Amino acid sequence: MARRRRQRVCAAAGATLAGERAVTRRRCRQQGLSLSELMVAMAVGLLLILAACAVLLATRTSYLLNEDRARLNETGRFAIDAISRAVRQAGYLDPSAMPAYAAAPPAVQGLDARGLKTSTEGIAGPWQKAVNGSDVLALHFDGADDGGILNCAGAAVPAGPDRGWSIFHVAEDARGEPELRCKYRGASGWKSDAIARGVESFQVLYGIDTEGDGLPHRYMTATAVDAAAPGGALWRTVAAIRIGLLVHGAERARPGMRRLALFGAEYARRHPEDAGAMVDEAMLPEAARGLARRIFTATIPLRNGSAAP
Structure with missing residues (x-):
C-alpha cells in the first residue's frame, strides 16, 4: 500500500x-509583438488620438463662437440701452428757467456720415472722415442740482446756463478698431469716451411730426431734415429717433462676403444717397472680413418733445 x-x-x-x-x-x-502587429497597433492608436483631437478642436471652436456671439449681443444691447436712455432724456427743461429758453436749440440735432473731433464745440466742424458712413446724434438737455440728470458718460450735469450734451458717434481707437463713443462737455472741456467696442456703423433716422400730434409720420436723414426747412426749423418737430447699429465680434464665422442693410434692403434700395445704411463686407479691411456680425435696431420716442417752449 x-x-x-x-x-x-x-x-x-x-x-x-x-x-x-x-x-x-x-x-x-x-x-513581444511582430513588426506588423506593432504597426497596426500604432495606426489604431494614432487614429484614436486624431479623433480625440478633432473632437477637442470642434468643442473649443464651438465654445469660442458661442462666447463671441454672447459678447456681441451684450455689446449691441448695451449700446442700444445707452442711446435709448439719452434720447428719452433729451429736451428736458429746468422748470425754474423755462422763460429763458425761447431761443434754446432743439433737443435733437444730427449729421450724416461725419466723424467728430474731441476738441471742437459740440458737433461743429472741422470734421473727420466717417467710419463706414456712420452718423452723428446730438442730444441737448438741462442739468439739475440734485444730480438726477446724467450725460451719456454717466456724469451728472449741474443746473446752469450751459445745457448738457450727449453726442454719439463712431471713431477708431489707436489700433484701428471702431467703437461707439460719447462726446460730452465736462468740467475741464470737451471729452469723448468709448462706450461700446466693435460698432462698425451707426445710422440714425429722425421721425418728423408733420401733423402736430406728437407722433412721427415720416423718417428722414439729417441731411434731408436740414434741407427741408431753412435755419433747421424742422429739428423742432422730431418726435422719435430710429437707430441702427452694426456690431462685429472677434471670431471668424463665415468665409463669404455679405452686404448688410441696417434699415433693411428696401430702405437701402430707395435711398442710395444714404451710403452708410448699407455696409459691404468686401469693402472692409481684410482683418475684419468674415467676422460674426449682427444688426441692432430700435425706435425711441422723445419723452420731452424736441422744441423749447
Missing part, C-alpha cells in the same frame, strides 16, 4: 512539473 501511494504522488508531481513546463513554453512563445 505504501508503495502504491508513493507511485501516485510521484505521478501527480510529474504531471504538475510537465504542466508548468508547458505554460513556461507558451509564455516564452507569446513574449
